[in-house]
Each structure stands twice: as C-alpha cells, then as structure tokens.
Amino acid sequence: MSRTVFILGAGTSKLAGAPLMHEFLDVADDLMHAKGPGETYDDFELVFKGINALRPAYANANVDLSNNIESVFAAFEMARLIRQLGNLTDQEIDGLPKAMRRVIEQTLEKTIQLPVSGEQVLPPRPYQDFADLLKNISKPGDRNPNTASVLTFNYDLCIDYALHFNSIRSNYCLESGATGGLKLLKLHGSLNWAQCPKCSKVTAWRMDQFFSGRNWTLWPETKQVPLNIASQIKQYNHCAGASAEEPFVVPPTWNKTEYHHVLQPVWQAAINELREAEYIIVFGYSLPPTDQFFRFLYALGTVGEVRLKRFCVFDPNTEVENRFKELLGPVVKDRFVFRRMGFQNAISEFNQFLPK
Numbered sequence: 181m182s183r184t185v186f187i188l189g190a191g192t193s194k195l196a197g198a199p200l201m202h203e204f205l206d207v208a209d210d211l212m213h214a215k216g217p218g219e220t221y222d223d224f225e226l227v228f229k230g231i232n233a234l235r236p237a238y239a240n241a242n243v244d245l246s247n248n249i250e251s252v253f254a255a256f257e258m259a260r261l262i263r264q265l266g267n268l269t270d271q272e273i274d275g276l277p278k279a280m281r282r283v284i285e286q287t288l289e290k291t292i293q294l295p296v297s298g299e300q301v302l303p304p305r306p307y308q309d310f311a312d313l314l315k316n317i318s319k320p321g322d323r324n325p326n327t328a329s330v331l332t333f334n335y336d337l338c339i340d341y342a343l344h345f346n347s348i349r350s351n352y353c354l355e356s357g358a359t360g361g362l363k364l365l366k367l368h369g370s371l372n373w374a375q376c377p378k379c380s381k382v383t384a385w386r387m388d389q390f391f392s393g394r395n396w397t398l399w400p401e402t403k404q405v406p407l408n409i410a411s412q413i414k415q416y417n418h419c420a421g422a423s424a425e426e427p428f429v430v431p432p433t434w435n436k437t438e439y440h441h442v443l444q445p446v447w448q449a450a451i452n453e454l455r456e457a458e459y460i461i462v463f464g465y466s467l468p469p470t471d472q473f474f475r476f477l478y479a480l481g482t483v484g485e486v487r488l489k490r491f492c493v494f495d496p497n498t499e500v501e502n503r504f505k506e507l508l509g510p511v512v513k514d515r516f517v518f519r520r521m522g523f524q525n526a527i528s529e530f531n532q533f534l535p536k
C-alpha cells in the first residue's frame with residue numbers, strides 16, 4: 181500500500197486563469213478599471229484606498245506591500261486591531277478585511293473560466309488530467325490499498341469542480357472524525373465555505389448541493405462559463421435563516437490564530453496526512469519565504485518515524501528547489517526530487533515517481 185499526498189499551490193490554477201499571488205492585486209486593479217455600466221466595485225475601491233494609505237509605511241519600513249497580497253491582507257488585519265490607517269474612518273478600517281475577501285472572491289470568479297464542450301462544462305485545464313491521476317492511484321471500491329489526498333493553499337474551486345465532475349466525493353474534514361471520500365484539505369479556506377453567523381461553524385456549500393436544481397445556461401456560442409458559487413453564498417444557510425455575506429477565506433500569512441478554532445480539524449487532518457505519507461508531491465507551490473505556516477505544518481507532520489519514500493517538487497522556478505531543500509531534514513534530503521516543470525507537464529511525468 182502507498183499513501184500519496186499532493187500539495188497544490190497557486191501555480192496549479194494559473195492555466196485555469198487565476199492570478200498568482202504576486203500578480204493578484206494588479207489583476208484586481210485591472211478588473212476595477214474595466215468595470216462595465218451598472219457594476220459596482222466598492223470593495224475594490226476600499227481595498228485600494230487602504231493600500232494607498234499604507235504607502236508611507238512601505239517607504240519607511242523598506243518592505244514592498246504594494247503588490248503582495250499576503251502582506252496587504254496582514255496589514256489590514258493589523259490596522260483593524262490598532263484602529264489606525266491614514267485618513268480612513270473607523271468604519272472603513274473595520275470593513276477592510278471583509279472587502280479584501282470580496283476582492284479575492286470576485287477576482288477569482290472573474291478570471292477562472294470553465295471550458296464548455298457541447299453541452300458539458302468541463303473542469304479547467306489541467307485539472308481533468310489531475311482527477312484522472314487521482315482516480316488511477318486510489319480507485320475507490322476495489323481492493324486497491326493505495327490512497328491519495330490533496331492539501332491545497334488555493335481558495336478557488338478548480339479541484340473541487342474536477343472532483344465533482346468525475347463523481348469523486350471529496351471530504352473537506354471540516355468536522356473532526358469525518359470519514360470517507362477523498363481528503364481535500366483547503367488550508368486557507370475556500371470560495372464555497374461560509375462561517376454561519378448563528379453558530380459560528382464553518383461549513384461547505386458542497387458542489388452536489390449547489391448543482392442540485394441548478395443548470396448552466398449554455399448557448400451554442402458559449403465557450404466558457406464562470407463558477408460563481410462565492411458570489412451567491414448568501415443563498416446558502418447552515419442554521420435556518422442565517423447566511424454569511426462572504427466566503428470563508430483566511431489570509432495567507434502565518435498568524436492564523438484568529439482562525440485556529442474553526443480550521444483546527446482541517447489542519448489536524450493535514451498533519452496526519454503528512455505523517456502517514458510515503459509520497460509527498462508538490463505542484464505549483466513555491467514555498468514563499470513569508471509562509472511560515474507550511475513550514476510549521478510540515479515540521480509537526482513529520483515528527484517521529486519517517487515513512488516518507490519520496491518528496492517530489494515540480495515547479496518551473498529553480499529557486500524553489502533550494503527553499504524546499506532548506507526545509508527538509510537530513511533524513512528526507514536523499515529522498516528529494518526536483519523537476520523544473522509546470523503542473524500540466526508534471527502530471528504526465530509523474531507516473532515514473534510512483535511505486536510500481
């Protein structure tokens with residue numbers, strides 16, 4: 181038996197249209213300036229007002245926040261704590277983190293398009309290939325002892341839709357002890373998750389729930405469609421009569437203490453997966469120097485007996501190789517493999533690293 185854990189980062193949704201983290205705010209800015217008649221971009225305007233108010237701070241602190249969404253999100257949360265940011269009112273400061281979530285939601289919904297073929301809406305490239313790979317490794321229901329799970333830092337729904345499209349049940353592990361299905365652990369939240377305003381639980385508006393009773397409107401000339409679950413999240417109720425205003429996504433910074441109590445089952449499940457993993461395969465996650473979260477998670481997950489046989493990283497950027505080498509302890513270092521390639525090619529190359 182083998183246990184394979186896939187780790188996905190922003191690079192895996194690049195082909196589907198999603199901006200990378202360092203491009204995110206530029207893309208959001210372009211969307212705001214290209215707004216059509218009748219469209220409102222209040223949240224975008226507030227976010228960019230906040231970013232402008234941060235500018236003097238960058239000049240003094242020699243950190244570039246201007247196009248780094250991680251730092252901006254963190255700075256907004258800090259501003260809310262100390263209730264001070266340029267000439268913004270208290271109300272505006274309070275609204276920044278929420279506005280940021282909506283900007284993330286709308287930017288991803290507008291940039292990621294699902295391709296249409298005939299009357300079918302397909303998963304975006306190359307997620308169908310990835311779903312095939314997952315099916316090959318862990319065919320459910322037969323005597324195949326191999327398992328696969330997916331840890332992802334992405335908020336978008338590309339993988340969720342690919343699994344749904346292929347009738348693979350996903351398990352977000354939002355509740356401790358949730359069993360069955362392919363573990364899909366979204367460490368920073370997801371565009372189809374919401375925190376219930378009544379009971380504070382974070383729950384998922386599952387794809388099968390969303391699509392029951394809903395159909396795509398497809399015309400013969402329709403080539404692609406957006407998957408706009410997040411912008412309809414108000415229609416999802418956990419407790420009767422209570423609905424969240426925006427999806428549950430958390431800043432990609434290490435200080436996640438504010439979210440700890442609700443995301444704990446997900447992070448715990450991720451640690452367990454890393455601990456049991458024989459194969460860890462990283463696609464499109466560049467281990468940014470600012471992301472201490474994954475470093476801690478990995479360290480906690482690999483304490484004790486090492487079962488790991490291979491740690492493979494596929495990334496088009498060679499700098500990423502050294503970052504991972506620094507992360508891995510001496511025991512794992514000789515099991516490390518780096519291949520300079522993107523997600524699409526990596527999927528086809530991948531099979532040679534698996535056990536025969």
Ligand SMILES: [Zn+2]
Nearest residue numbers: 376379418419
């Ligand atoms: Zn509730």
